Amino acid sequence: MKRLDNIALLFFIFFFISIAAQETEYAYLLQNIDARQKTSLNGKWDIIVDPLENGFYNHRLQEYDKGYFKNAKVQSPSDLIEYNFDTSLQLNVPGDWNTQMDKLYYYEGTLWYKKDFAYTPTSNQESFLYFEAVNYEAIVYLNGEKLGKHVGGYTPFQFNVTDKLVEGNNFVVVKVDNKRKKENVPTVNQDWWNYGGITRSVHLINVPKSHIEDYSVQLEKETTTKISGWVTMANANNGDPVSIEIPELKKTVKATVTNGKASFSINAKPKLWSPNSPKLYEVIIETSTDKVVNQIGFRNISTDGSKILVNGKETFLKGISIHEEAAFKTGRVVSAEECKVLLNWAKELGCNFLRLAHYPHSEAMVKEAEKMGFLIWSEIPVYWTIQFENEDTYANAENQLTEMISRDKNRAAVVLWSMANETPESEPRLSFIGNLAKKARQLDDTRLITAALDTQGKGDDGNLIEDPLGEVVDVIGINNYCGWYYGDVDSCSSIKWASAYNKPMIMSEIGGGALYGLHGDANERWTEEYQDALFKSNIEMMKNIDFMSGLSPWILMDFRSSRRPLRRIQDDFNRKGLISEQGMKKKAFFTLQEYYLEMDKK
Ligand code: GCU
Numbered sequence: 307m308k309r310l311d312n313i314a315l316l317f318f319i320f321f322f323i324s325i326a327a328q329e330t331e332y333a334y335l336l337q338n339i340d341a342r343q344k345t346s347l348n349g350k351w352d353i354i355v356d357p358l359e360n361g362f363y364n365h366r367l368q369e370y371d372k373g374y375f376k377n378a379k380v381q382s383p384s385d386l387i388e389y390n391f392d393t394s395l396q397l398n399v400p401g402d403w404n405t406q407m408d409k410l411y412y413y414e415g416t417l418w419y420k421k422d423f424a425y426t427p428t429s430n431q432e433s434f435l436y437f438e439a440v441n442y443e444a445i446v447y448l449n450g451e452k453l454g455k456h457v458g459g460y461t462p463f464q465f466n467v468t469d470k471l472v473e474g475n476n477f478v479v480v481k482v483d484n485k486r487k488k489e490n491v492p493t494v495n496q497d498w499w500n501y502g503g504i505t506r507s508v509h510l511i512n513v514p515k516s517h518i519e520d521y522s523v524q525l526e527k528e529t530t531t532k533i534s535g536w537v538t539m540a541n542a543n544n545g546d547p548v549s550i551e552i553p554e555l556k557k558t559v560k561a562t563v564t565n566g567k568a569s570f571s572i573n574a575k576p577k578l579w580s581p582n583s584p585k586l587y588e589v590i591i592e593t594s595t596d597k598v599v600n601q602i603g604f605r606n607i608s609t610d611g612s613k614i615l616v617n618g619k620e621t622f623l624k625g626i627s628i629h630e631e632a633a634f635k636t637g638r639v640v641s642a643e644e645c646k647v648l649l650n651w652a653k654e655l656g657c658n659f660l661r662l663a664h665y666p667h668s669e670a671m672v673k674e675a676e677k678m679g680f681l682i683w684s685e686i687p688v689y690w691t692i693q694f695e696n697e698d699t700y701a702n703a704e705n706q707l708t709e710m711i712s713r714d715k716n717r718a719a720v721v722l723w724s725m726a727n728e729t730p731e732s733e734p735r736l737s738f739i740g741n742l743a744k745k746a747r748q749l750d751d752t753r754l755i756t757a758a759l760d761t762q763g764k765g766d767d768g769n770l771i772e773d774p775l776g777e778v779v780d781v782i783g784i785n786n787y788c789g790w791y792y793g794d795v796d797s798c799s800s801i802k803w804a805s806a807y808n809k810p811m812i813m814s815e816i817g818g819g820a821l822y823g824l825h826g827d828a829n830e831r832w833t834e835e836y837q838d839a840l841f842k843s844n845i846e847m848m849k850n851i852d853f854m855s856g857l858s859p860w861i862l863m864d865f866r867s868s869r870r871p872l873r874r875i876q877d878d879f880n881r882k883g884l885i886s887e888q889g890m891k892k893k894a895f896f897t898l899q900e901y902y903l904e905m906d907k908k
Contacts, residue, residue: 335713336434336513337519337520337598337600337713337716338598338716339436339509339669340673341599342509342511342512342513342598343513344436344510344511344512345509345512346507346508347423347435347509347510348399348508350396350397350399351399351420351504352392352396353403353419353420354389354391354394355395356415356417356481357413357415359416359483361374361418362374362416374389374391374418374479374481375418375445375452375481376450377479395407397503399421399504399507400438400507400508400638401503401505401637402505402638403502403503404502405501405635405636406637410502412868413502414484414486414500415485416483417482418481419504420480421508422475423475423476423477423478424476425472431468431512431513431514431515432466432515433467433468433471433510433511433512435464435465435509436463436508436510437464437506437508438506438508438509438668438669439460439505439506440480440482440503440505440506441459441482441484441501442483442484442490443456443457443482443483443484444456444457444480444481444482446465446478446480447480448465448470449472449476449477450479451470453465453467453470457490457702458702458705458709459484459505459665459687460665460667460706460710461666461709461710464511467510478508482503484501484503486500488693489698489702490692490702491689491699491702491703492664492687492692493690493691493693495690495691496664496687496689497869497870498629498664499631499865499868503638505638506638507640513596514595514596515540516539516540516541516546516594516595516596517539517595517596518539518591518593518596518598519538519539519566520537520538521536521537521538521591521716522535522536522715523589524716524718525578525604525605525606527606527752528606530578530604530606530617530618531573531574531575532571532573532574533571533572533604534569534570534571535569536568536570537550537561537591538567539566539567540566542593544564545564546562546563546593546594547560547561547563547593547594548560548562548563548591549593550570550589550591551589551590551592552572552574552587552588553590554587555574557572576604578606578617580619581616581621581658581681582679584677584679584719585603586601586603586718587601587602588600588601589602602716602718603676603717603718603719604718605617607721607752607753608754609754609810611808611809612808612809612811612852612853612854612855613810613855614754614856622855622856623659623681623812623856623857624656624657624659624857624902624905625658625659625661625681625683625856625858625859626655626661626858626861626898627660627858627860628648628652628663628862629663629664629865630665630667630668631865632644633648633885634888634889642673645670645671646674647889649674649675651863654899655898656898656899657680658680659680659856660680660681660682661685662683664685664687665686665687666706666710666713672717673717675719676717676718676719679719681719682719682722683721683722683724684710684720684722685727686703686706686707686724687706687727688703688727688729689727689729690727690728690729692729694732694738695734703742707723707742707746708749711750712749715750720753721754722756723746723750723754723756724757724758725742725756726739726742726757728758728759728785729775730761731761731773731774735775736775739775743778743779754780755779755781756782757779757783758783758814759771759775759776759782759783760784760786765804769786769801769803769804770806771803771807771811772805777807779809780809780810781811782805782807782809783812784811784812784815785814785815785816786813786815786816787816787817788840788843789818789839789843790817790819790840794829795828795840795843796839797843798843798847799842799846799847800847803847803850803851805853808853809853810853810855810856811853812855812857813851813858814857814858815860816841816844816857816859817859818831818837818841819837819875819876819880819881819882820832820833820834820837820881820882821881822834822888822892832875832881835893837892838892838897841859841897842897845897845898845901859884861882861883861884863883864879864882864885865887866878867879867880884898
């Protein structure tokens with residue numbers, strides 16, 4: 307027995323040392339691709355629906371080299387090829403497949419995408435195939451050759467295809483599989499539709515051979531007069547010069563590359579980004595071969611006891627939670643215009659804060675929100691009961707975290723990285739999320755770490771926040787459904803709260819369901835009156851929580867979820883929206899709006 311303990315102990319020590327030993331490496335993602343010369347591969351893609359993965363495995367379930375990724379064509383009349391992309395159905399990219407084709411509404415499994423595109427080689431250039439997001443697992447092939455695999459439905463990934471492209475016609479094939487599995491992140495049950503497909507844009511990005519890979523430009527912590535950062539270069543020589551210019555501040559600094567990286571700092575007094583004045587500056591990073599431009603804001607975010615400070619000023623986060631569900635057409639949001647519909651409603655509500663749930667939303671959503679002055683909570687889908695003891699699950703979660711931070715690290719609007727939502731208390735969970743928080747701080751120590759908890763215990767006279775995760779995070783998110791999942795509506799206003807931590811608390815979820823247009827008594831579930839009464843009672847409850855520094859009620863708009871089958875009421879929609887998916891505002895919308903406007907008057 308003793309010997310076994312030692313082995314287990316040795317295993318755990320080795321496991322954590324191997325994680326800790328990783329030096330700060332960002333997922334290598336070209337930064338701010340909007341500013342890059344690129345060919346869009348959006349549009350119609352040919353598809354083959356393949357529930358048995360017949361295009362990947364032979365009848366012995368072995369991977370085989372004659373799979374659909376070969377995009378084989380009949381050469382002679384007797385040839386036997388039992389698939390043909392060119393005569394197949396088509397889907398739009400970007401977009402989920404579930405809302406594009408009725409017969410794919412419930413589909414979870416493998417679906418093959420194929421796209422042809424022309425390419426003209428240019429000397430001294432590198433090319434990347436860049437996917438903004440594919441749900442859930444993507445295996446990518448170019449001209450029949452495997453490029454690689456990506457797991458995780460909400461973050462970008464890329465492949466260097468410089469020496470794989472051919473002059474003239476090329477074809478890319480993607481095997482997309484959105485099957486839910488226990489070991490995945492998220493795991494098998496989630497309260498949002500498992501929209502499958504190439505859900506965000508695809509690009510062929512061309513950059514000079516020696517190019518700017520990645521960079522970080524931010525105000526140094528706790529200063530308002532020093533901007534610092536770094537630039538990483540591909541195929542650069544030591545000593546190569548890099549210039550970082552902020553024209554509007556009449557500031558330019560020179561730095562030199564050592565081992566592919568150049569660090570810099572600039573003494574400057576930028577106008578600070580804040581919800582009331584979301585000031586962005588053009589930042590130009592230039593080398594002898596490459597140039598990138600980005601619109602970047604400069605701000606500080608910190609806490610002081612239970613207060614959240616933006617640029618040192620106590621700021622209450624008047625928020626709303628949002629799923630990446632498009633209004634009217636429903637399905638995944640695929641354009642900046644669709645983002646703006648949701649963001650304009652949040653503005654109308656009087657918000658200065660958005661909880662983008664439960665996964666990283668598109669770069670367009672984050673950038674549009676930043677321009678509009680929204681503070682952002684961005685989250686990875688470590689949701690409910692994932693496999694906390696599975697190291698592959700941990701590696702997957704850490705990778706999604708790394709990609710999320712890599713993509714949005716230059717966004718001033720993003721102030722909170724959320725590690726998880728409603729995870730059950732346990733030792734493995736604490737160390738799992740604890741390690742994610744450590745990794746996040748390693749990658750970016752300028753933002754606040756949070757997680758949404760639903761573990762509040764019953765204290766002497768009310769709810770007590772004492773979850774050990776409260777120790778790990780900077781800001782504690784609390785999901786609490788008084789009047790819906792527990793307690794009757796009127797009881798909420800008198801509930802008292804206490805916390806074991808002297809840290810800010812954000813009420814990350816409160817709410818209840820209502821079908822737009824259904825009216826009745828305030829104690830009649832699903833009526834607008836019930837939802838409105840619930841909001842009124844919860845608002846009274848929250849007015850008495852002195853350590854609460856923000857909230858993001860659940861949720862801006864009704865969204866699709868396969869956990870919501872109640873016909874004529876839910877019809878596959880979670881009805882906790884303040885607005886229906888057809889844009890109709892429910893009574894509670896105006897109650898929350900009034901509460902936020904009231905705050906501004908104070
Ligand atoms: C949970 C969860 C949400 C879910 C909501 C609900 O708190 O975080 O994802 O949609 O409750 O039940 O409506």
